Amino acid sequence: xxxxxxMDRRGNVTAWADPTSGWVSDRMGNxxxxxxxxxxxxRTGAQVGWWYGDHIRDRYGRVVLFGPGTKIEGINVxxxxxxxxxxxxxxxxxxxxxxxxxxxxxxKHQWADxxxxxxxxxxxxxxxxxxxxxxxxxxxARFDMVKTxxxxxxxxxxxxxxxxxxxxxxxxxxxxxxxxxxxxxGPRHSSCLGQRDRAGKCSxxxxxxxx
Numbered sequence: 360x361x362x363x364x365x366m367d368r369r370g371n372v373t374a375w376a377d378p379t380s381g382w383v384s385d386r387m388g389n390x391x392x393x394x395x396x397x398x399x400x401x402r403t404g405a406q407v408g409w410w411y412g413d414h415i416r417d418r419y420g421r422v423v424l425f426g427p428g429t430k431i432e433g434i435n436v437x438x439x440x441x442x443x444x445x446x447x448x449x450x451x452x453x454x455x456x457x458x459x460x461x462x463x464x465x466x467k468h469q470w471a472d473x474x475x476x477x478x479x480x481x482x483x484x485x486x487x488x489x490x491x492x493x494x495x496x497x498x499x500a501r502f503d504m505v506k507t508x509x510x511x512x513x514x515x516x517x518x519x520x521x522x523x524x525x526x527x528x529x530x531x532x533x534x535x536x537x538x539x540x541x542x543x544x545g546p547r548h549s550s551c552l553g554q555r556d557r558a559g560k561c562s563x564x565x566x567x568x569x570x
Contacts, residue, residue: 362445365415365424368470370437374424375445383415388446392476395457399476404455407476409463420464421471433468 365374365383376383376394383392383399392407393400399408399415408417414425422434429436 360445360448362448363426364439364442364445365426366437366439367424367473368422368437370440372439372442373473375448376426377448377450380450382448382450384446384448386443386446388448390448390451393454395454397463398457398459400455400457401477402451402455404457406458406460415476416464416466417471417475418460418464419471419475420467421469421475422467423471423473423475433466434470 360377360379362375362377364372365376367373372386374383374385374392375388381394382390383394384390391402393402394410394415397410398406399410401407406418408415408423413429414431415423417423422431425431425436427439
């Protein structure tokens with residue numbers, strides 16, 4: 360089997376193409392793409408790029424791989440580095456149903472990584488990651504809502520207790536003495552408008568008499 364090495368933007372051999380079957384494999388011999396006429400397809404049959412006789416472009420027109428002796432207009436093609444021995448290909452038993460793109464993209468004077476030929480799998484992983492992120496955000500939002508509801512419940516309970524204390528009545532309905540209400544309210548809500556002595560007794564104007 361006479362395999363053709365395919366190099367990336369750095370001149371490293373990252374893939375091998377079988378001119379007989381059209382399959383393209385990685386350095387370990389595992390096929391990941393199929394060249395069929397002018398199209399490049401993944402294992403499921405989705406078109407991921409275009410074949411131009413001596414190099415592969417992705418579906419967006421960027422150069423991904425090139426063969427020996429390739430010259431590409433507008434692209435600085437690196438000198439290939441040492442070519443390793445070709446692997447033994449693990450060929451599939453048949454071809455997938457091919458799903459062609461309408462037309463080739465405009466050729467761009469740009470390079471693309473090999474993973475651009477796996478964009479179908481990449482989109483699936485991106486969708487899964489996005490779904491997981493959305494689910495996590497939803498759980499966080501629900502947790503925040505539960506905390507907010509609990510906090511509002513506490514505030515409502517405190518408001519009711521403050522209202523009861525303002526009326527001088529506790530939960531069972533017993534009237535509270537003025538000292539109990541002011542002690543529950545704390546110094547901030549004290550009814551003393553004057554000064555207090557060391558014992559805490561209010562003196563001066565503004566002291567409210569006990570009922």
